Structure formats: structure tokens, C-alpha cells
Amino acid sequence: MAASLGITKLGSDTLDQLLRRQNPFTNGSDTLDLCEVKFISPGGLVPLAAICHALARRRRSLNIVVTNEAVRGYLMRSGFVAAVKNIASFEPAIPRLASVLSDLRRGSNPLLIELTKLESGSRLPMLLDQIVWVLRHRLKYKKYDAFDIATAVSEICQNTFDHNDQTYGFVAMQAYTQQQGKFIEIAVADHGVGLAETLRRNPKNNHIRNDFDAIHSATRLGTSEHDDPTRGTGLYHLLEIAYRHGGSVQIRSGLATVRYRMDKKQGWRFSAVPIPGVHISFSLQSKS
Amino acid sequence: MRLTALRSLATLNEMEKKFPLKKYGKQLWTRDLAKKVRAELTKLLEGADPGDAVIIDADGVEVFDYSFANELFGKTLLSLPNEHLGRFLIVENLSPYTRENLDRALESLSLAMIERKGRKVNLIGKIHQAYLETFILIAKAKEPMIANTVKDLLNMDVTAANERLTKLVGMGLLRRERGISDAGREQYLYSTAQFDQ
Numbered sequence: 001m002a003a004s005l006g007i008t009k010l011g012s013d014t015l016d017q018l019l020r021r022q023n024p025f026t027n028g029s030d031t032l033d034l035c036e037v038k039f040i041s042p043g044g045l046v047p048l049a050a051i052c053h054a055l056a057r058r059r060r061s062l063n064i065v066v067t068n069e070a071v072r073g074y075l076m077r078s079g080f081v082a083a084v085k086n087i088a089s090f091e092p093a094i095p096r097l098a099s100v101l102s103d104l105r106r107g108s109n110p111l112l113i114e115l116t117k118l119e120s121g122s123r124l125p126m127l128l129d130q131i132v133w134v135l136r137h138r139l140k141y142k143k144y145d146a147f148d149i150a151t152a153v154s155e156i157c158q159n160t161f162d163h164n165d166q167t168y169g170f171v172a173m174q175a176y177t178q179q180q181g182k183f184i185e186i187a188v189a190d191h192g193v194g195l196a197e198t199l200r201r202n203p204k205n206n207h208i209r210n211d212f213d214a215i216h217s218a219t220r221l222g223t224s225e226h227d228d229p230t231r232g233t234g235l236y237h238l239l240e241i242a243y244r245h246g247g248s249v250q251i252r253s254g255l256a257t258v259r260y261r262m263d264k265k266q267g268w269r270f271s272a273v274p275i276p277g278v279h280i281s282f283s284l285q286s287k288s
Numbered sequence: 289m290r291l292t293a294l295r296s297l298a299t300l301n302e303m304e305k306k307f308p309l310k311k312y313g314k315q316l317w318t319r320d321l322a323k324k325v326r327a328e329l330t331k332l333l334e335g336a337d338p339g340d341a342v343i344i345d346a347d348g349v350e351v352f353d354y355s356f357a358n359e360l361f362g363k364t365l366l367s368l369p370n371e372h373l374g375r376f377l378i379v380e381n382l383s384p385y386t387r388e389n390l391d392r393a394l395e396s397l398s399l400a401m402i403e404r405k406g407r408k409v410n411l412i413g414k415i416h417q418a419y420l421e422t423f424i425l426i427a428k429a430k431e432p433m434i435a436n437t438v439k440d441l442l443n444m445d446v447t448a449a450n451e452r453l454t455k456l457v458g459m460g461l462l463r464r465e466r467g468i469s470d471a472g473r474e475q476y477l478y479s480t481a482q483f484d485q
Contacts, residue, residue, distance in 0.1 A: 121320035128317045132351075144385050147315075147351040151389070154317050154353040162319075221396050229366065230358040233396050237354045240392075 007036055012043025012187065012250045012281040016257065019273045024055060024062060026274065034066040040074055042172040043250070043281035046187035049083045049115055049170045054191035054276045056087035057167075065091045076102035078172060079114030110138040113173035118160050118188075128154050131173060139175050139182060141286060145245070149284065152241040153186055155234035156280050160190040167192045167277075175286075182286035191277040195253040201225040211256035212269055219251070219267075238282070247284035253277070304341040304378075304481070305332050310348035317352070322359035329364060338374030339463060341481040343404065347381035357393035365399050368460030376481040377460065379412075380404040387412065400459060402481065409481065411461065422452040423461055423480065432467065432477035453478050 007014050022032055032048075034040075052062050062084075066072055072094065075081050081090070081099050106114055113134060116127055128150045135146035153171065160169025169190035176183055192198070196214035199205040202225050208214050217223040219239055224232030235251070242249045242262045249260040257270040309316070312325055332342050344361075352360075364377055379401060382390060387403070394400060394413025403412045409427050411420055425441060426433055439449040456462040457478070467477035 121318045125313075125315070125317040125321060128353075129315055132315065143350075147385060150315075150317070151351070151353040155355060158318060158355055230362040230397060233354055233358060233393070236396065237392070 009039045009041070010034065010037045010044035010048075011041040011185075012047075012252075012279070013259075015044050015047055016252075016270070016272050019275060023273050023275065024051070024060070025276070030055070030060055031063045031065060034064060034071065035068075037066065037071055038068050040071055042078075042174050042185050042187035043283075045075075045078055045080055046115065046170050046172050046281070047189040047252075047275075047277075047279040049080060050189040050191040050277050050279065051275060052084040052088040053168075057191070062088045063091055064088060067092070077105070077109060077114075078112065078174075079103075079106060079116070083115045083117060083170065110134065111175040111177075113171070115170055115172040118157050118169040118171060118190075120161050121158065124154065124157055127157075127171070134173075134175075135184075139184075139286065145286075148241050148245065149184070149186070152238045152282065153188070155238050156188045159234055159278070160188060160192070169277075180285075183283055184286065185281060185283040187279070187281040189277055189279040194276065195251075195278055198225045199223060202227055211254035211272075212258070215251050215253055215256055215258045216267075235280075238280075242282055242284065245284045247282055249282040250280065252279040303337065303339075304343050305336060306343050306345055307332055308345045308347070310345070314348060314350045315352075316349060316356050319355040319359040322352075322356040326360050326364060329360070330367075333364070333368075333372045333375055333377070336372070336375045338465075339376075339479075339481075341376040341378050344377070344379045345381055346379060346383070346386055349386055350383065351385060352389065354389065354393050354396075357390050358397060361390060361394065361401060362397045362399060365394075365401055365460055369458055372460075374463045374465075375460075376402060376463070378402045378404050378409070378481060400461065402461060419452055419456055419459075422449075423456055426456075426462060426478055427480050429479075432465065432479035434467070434469075434475045434477060436475075438478070 007018055024030060024032065055062050076094065076099055081094055082103055113131055118124065131153060132146045132150045135141040135149060136143060157171055167190055169188055171188045173184060173186045195218050196208055196211050199208055199214055199217060205217065205223060208217055219235045221236050222232045239249060239260060243265055247262050251258050252272055255272055255274055257272040258267045260267045307329055336342055368375065368377060391412045398414050400411045400413035400415040403410050411423055422438060425438065435446055435449045435453055438453060439446045453462060457464045462478050462480050465477045467475055469475055
């Protein structure tokens with residue numbers, strides 16, 4: 001249970017700790033206990049939405065136990081409650097009126113791009129324009145820094161629908177202000193088959209033995225499910241952009257998680273619990 | 289140094305066709321959008337004659353992502369030697385940001401393309417210094433060149449000159465035509481898009 005683990009902040013780094021004890025894909029339970037959680041970031045929120053949708057495909061409905069009022073409020077404001085409407089439930093239940101009011105306020109928070117479903121490329125350009133606008137006009141990012149971040153988001157978002165049939169992904173962004181300055185966290189997650197299976201569709205990638213291999217290969221130039229020399233550059237460019245901005249990136253797929261700390265241009269491997277899809281989060285300090 | 293005078297069998301066509309990118313937006317995102325743009329660019333290339341240049345005018349475009357660049361620029365460049373032999377694809381009016389992104393995109397695909405800045409041309413993307421030097425030599429020449437001239441001007445052997453020229457033709461950066469020397473010998477002539485320089 002979350003309580004026994006003392007997970008108070010649910011992010012990309014702690015989601016796995018939570019799932020190790022309460023993985024609905026392996027333990028058969030449809031309840032996820034977030035009672036101890038006091039703070040949730042896009043790195044925890046976005047994969048959680050993908051998990052709910054993955055379970056819904058299996059005709060299961062996740063019951064999320066969340067009592068902290070601040071977290072419940074954030075789940076509404078961030079668009080999470082709307083994104084899992086009719087496929088997940090909350091305990092205690094979220095009052096319908098509160099949920100509707102949150103939906104009406106969508107787009108009004110200057111520090112947040114709410115959880116957005118990515119089904120195809122059609123809505124993505126508008127979302128990226130919105131990210132650029134928020135970064136430049138609300139968070140006062142320099143123009144080219146905002147373009148860099150939107151470019152990175154674009155590359156990973158396109159993967160969610162390019163490589164997955166009948167599934168989709170989610171994206172969200174949150175800006176934070178600390179004493180050291182501003183930073184942003186962006187997360188993208190889908191509930192598809194994962195990197196290894198996707199890449200092995202191309203016989204050139206038969207050498208990929210496991211999920212770590214898959215992540216490593218996917219971040220190198222030219223590794224793609226498609227036999228097309230113009231493909232397979234998205235994650236490479238994501239890491240390059242993160243490196244230029246001194247950010248950090250986490251890529252999770254299958255049984256593997258790799259965290260890249262770009263001040264050292266190095267990745268660290270961690271074993272992960274098995275959940276569907278590819279989950280990517282990255283955070284960047286603001287230079288503005 | 290006296291260079292061999294040559295008469296080209298084909299007329300160097302100096303037509304250029306402009307393709308303004310701005311009409312698709314100031315911020316160009318995603319491979320999907322680039323596919324639509326490329327379909328229209330391909331029509332323009334299909335209507336071009338050997339020696340013609342299709343100029344992608346990036347004026348007013350603030351940003352494009354790598355997927356867009358790969359699909360539009362990368363795929364079109366890869367198709368040039370096979371599908372549009374002898375036509376040139378040129379980009380102009382890049383902003384510092386779009387130039388940097390296009391340069392990185394082409395570099396990651398091991399491709400290069402011609403950029404026009406005013407009346408000057410240069411290459412962006414991945415290009416070895418030796419090939420760049422050869423390209424610039426041809427680009428500055430008033431007339432098409434043969435391998436022997438390149439050999440003399442760059443002080444190398446003819447095999448190396450031919451290798452460089454063949455590589456540049458394969459990259460869609462030079463055009464190769466058959467020509468006849470004053471002595472009546474058939475030789476290859478190499479040229480690139482010509483502008484008033």
C-alpha cells in the first residue's frame with residue numbers, strides 16, 4: 001500500500017515504487033491506494049491515465065482511493081478526472097459539480113497544460129502552439145527555448161499514435177517555481193505494446209533482446225519500426241534538446257526504466273514493473 | 289591555366305520555381321503536416337525540367353520540428369536522384385532557428401542540401417569538407433565543369449575528382465550531363481543550380 005511505502009510525492013520516479021506493491025496488471029486488484037500522496041506531478045499523473053485506459057481495454061475499471069484534498073483538487077484541475085471519466089472511479093467519489101467546474105476552467109491556469117488525449121496528429125499542432133504560447137507569454141521563456149521544448153514534445157507525442165494501433169496517448173505539462181528558478185515537467189504516456197515489440201516489427205531490430213536494449217536502441221539515430229531512413233530520430237532529438245537545456249529525461253517501457261541526467265549526458269538503468277505502454281517524462285530548468 | 293572548352297548537349301535550364309512554406313503556417317509541426325506539404329512540393333518537382341531549381345522559401349516560418357523536416361526535406365532530397373534527376377531543391381530565407389534545426393535534421397539523416405542566401409549558395413547538413421570544396425568550386429563557375437578541370441583546380445588525381453563529383457550527383461547537389469569537347473570527345477559536364485552571382 002502507498003501508506004506503508006510512505007510515498008507522498010507521486011512522480012515518474014516514485015510511480016514504480018507504488019506499482020511494485022499495487023500493480024493492477026499483476027495482482028488482479030482494481031484498487032489503487034493513493035491515500036498517502038500529497039503531491040502529484042505530470043510524471044505520475046499521465047502514466048496513471050494511460051494505466052486506467054489500458055485496464056478499460058481489458059474491461060476493468062480502476063478505483064482510485066485518494067483522500068488528500070489538494071491532490072483531489074489537482075486531479076480535477078489537471079484534467080485527469082475528465083480523462084478517465086466512465087472508466088475509473090474515485091473513493092471518496094468526486095462530486096459531479098466540482099468536476100464540471102474544473103472542466104469549465106480548463107485552459108485558465110497559466111502554469112499548466114491539462115492532460116490531453118492524443119489520438120491522432122490532427123490536434124497536436126494546436127496543442128504545440130498552445131505550449132509555445134504558454135511558455136513564451138505566461139512563463140516568459142525565450143522564443144527559441146520555447147520552440148525547443150515544443151519540438152521535444154512534438155517528437156514524443158507523435159510516437160504515441162504513430163506506433164500504436166487502436167490505442168492512444170496522453171500529455172500534460174506543469175510549470176513550477178522554486179527558489180532556484182522556474183522549471184517545467186512534461187510527461188507523455190501511451191498504453192500500447194511498448195518499445196521492444198514495436199521496434200521488432202522491423203527485422204533490422206531483431207537484435208533487441210529486452211526492454212533495456214529497446215530503450216537504448218530507440219534513443220540512437222535511425223532505429224525505428226519503419227524501414228525508412230527518415231524515421232527513428234525522435235527520441236535522439238529529445239535527448240539532444242534535454243542535453244542542451246541541462247534537463248533530465250526518463251523513458252519507461254516494459255520491464256525497464258532509463259533515467260538520463262543531461263548534465264552528465266548519461267543514462268541510469270532501473271528495473272520496472274510490467275505495465276503496458278511507453279512513458280516518457282522530462283523536466284527542464286527555465287533559462288528565462 | 290587553359291581549360292578545355294566544352295559544348296553541352298543539353299541546354300542548361302535556369303528556371304526556378306518558388307515554393308513558399310509560410311502558407312502552411314508560421315509554426316510547422318508533425319510529419320502528418322509535412323506529408324501534405326511534400327505532396328504539393330512533389331507536384332512542382334514533377335513539372336520541373338532537368339536543370340530547374342525548386343526553391344523552398346522559408347520566409348516567415350518560425351519553427352518546424354524534426355519530424356516535419358525529415359518528412360519534407362529529408363524524403364524529398366532522398367527522392368531527387370531517382371525520381372527527379374537533375375532538378376535542384378534549394379532552401380532560402382531560413383531564420384537562425386530554422387537553419388539550426390534543418391541543419392541538425394539533415395545531419396542526422398546524413399544528407400545535405402543547397403541553401404541560397406541572396407545570390408550565394410552554400411550547403412547545410414552533413415557534408416565532408418572535401419565535397420563542400422568541390423561543390424563551391426562548381427557553384428562559382430560560370431559554366432559546367434569536367435572532372436579534369438576539377439582535378440586541376442583542386443590539385444588532385446582524376447579518380448578522386450570523379451569520386452567527389454559522382455557523390456555530389458548522388459546527393460542531388462550537382463547535375464551531370466553529357467558534353468562534347470572541341471576534340472570531339474564525349475565527357476561528363478557537372479553543374480549546379482545557376483543564379484546571377
